[in-house]
Amino acid sequence: xxxTNDKWRCVNKDRQxxxxxxxxxxxxxxxxxxxxxxxxxxxxxEELTKLAKQNVYLADVVGVVIRRDNIRPVRNTKLGTDQMQxxxxxxxxxxxxxxxxxDKFAEEFQQDIDSNQYEEPLILIIASEKVGVWxxxxxxxxxxxxxx
Numbered sequence: 773x774x775x776t777n778d779k780w781r782c783v784n785k786d787r788q789x790x791x792x793x794x795x796x797x798x799x800x801x802x803x804x805x806x807x808x809x810x811x812x813x814x815x816x817x818e819e820l821t822k823l824a825k826q827n828v829y830l831a832d833v834v835g836v837v838i839r840r841d842n843i844r845p846v847r848n849t850k851l852g853t854d855q856m857q858x859x860x861x862x863x864x865x866x867x868x869x870x871x872x873x874x875d876k877f878a879e880e881f882q883q884d885i886d887s888n889q890y891e892e893p894l895i896l897i898i899a900s901e902k903v904g905v906w907x908x909x910x911x912x913x914x915x916x917x918x919x920x
Contacts, residue, residue, distance in 0.1 A: 812899060817867035823903040830900040835862035835869070837894040843882040858882055862896060871898065 812832040815823060823831050839861040845854040858878040860871040873881050 832899045834897045
């Protein structure tokens with residue numbers, strides 16, 4: 773464990789555990805330790821504007837999907853290539869945010885949506901994602917952007 777000043781930390785803590793290709797593992801008896809399967813550090817949608825202006829923390833958010841487009845290619849003029857994109861709008865009941873999933877993450881999300889029958893409305897938890905502004909979206913139309 774070490775103090776951290778890295779970019780894009782997934783938890784709001786000043787310490788983190790880093791694993792590298794030199795990290796050695798040791799099997800332990802599950803009854804000796806409790807490690808939760810999931811941990812979320814949720815931010816309110818109204819807090820996302822300030823997160824878009826920093827690069828230290830990633831964010832977790834939960835909301836109801838009120839609009840979802842199917843996957844489509846979008847031209848990346850900087851790279852001169854097409855990137856796959858799924859766009860959505862989510863709400864927490866009082867705030868709305870735009871969400872874009874890119875490339876492999878978008879393809880896997882679309883495949884999951886197409887192959888499963890989820891109840892509506894779709895409630896989505898997005899974990900450890902960058903908050904930012906893309907193209908012509910103002911900070912009032914905040915964006916969660918997922919790359920994998």
